[in-house]
Amino acid sequence: MKVAVASRNPNKVRAVEEAYRLFGIPARVSSVDKPPSLPPQPVGLEAVVAGAVERAKAALAAAGEAEHGVGIEAGALEAGGRHLDVTVAAVADRGGLVTLGFGPAFQIPDVFLGDVLRGVELGVLAERHFGKAAVGYREGIIGLLTRGRVTRLDLNVVAVAMALVPRLPANAQLYRFWKTAP
Structure with missing residues (x-):
């Protein structure tokens, strides 16, 4: 299966390869540019989900031979009076179906929160604070x-x-969008 991911970040490309492999789905993953309209730091659950979906659809459109387009978006959301960083993934197909998944979320450090809520990318803040370059392309702030x-x-x-x-x-029998097994 040909799969395109809307990111040039090798971390995201590798994640797509590993996730498909986890389920035994042979996938050749290619990387395409993310949509230019996306904010650097989405804030709010709907904004994070919308970013993942927009990326997935853009990946599918940019890679004409791909069967799936994948978008991965991380952003801030509020829950329980705290602000968390959450990763959302969307998988789009040529039939118009988009499925969603969430990764674990972690509490955003207080020292970064004000800037994050103003739209500054959490990875950029981590790079400045920890003095490490390209954090988002490697371990991410969660790794630090x-x-x-x-x-x-x-x-x-x-x-x-x-x-x-x-x-x-x-x-296939558990989800209403499948009329027959995919």
Whole structure:
């Protein structure tokens, strides 16, 4: 299966490869540019989901031979009086179906929160604070906060895997959008 991901970030490309492999789905993953209209730091659940969906649809449109387009978007949301960083993945197909998955979320450090809510990308803030370049292309801020025990790749893989769950043949009878097994 040919799959396109709307990101040039090797972390996201690898996450898509690993998520498809997790379910035994052979995938050749290509990378395309993300849509230019996306904000650097989406704030609010709907904005994060919309970013993932827009990326997935853009990937599908940009890669004419791809069967699936994948979008991975991380952003801030409020829950329980706290602000969390969450990763959302969307998988779009040529039939117009979009499925969603979420990765684990973690509480945004207080020292970054004001800037994040103003739209400054969390990865940029982490780079400044920790003095490391290209954090988002490597371990991510979660990797820095956990001293490498959990990385951005981990969060991305889980989000994409969860977006694939409704598409698994064994689950075809459980989701209303499948008239027959995919």
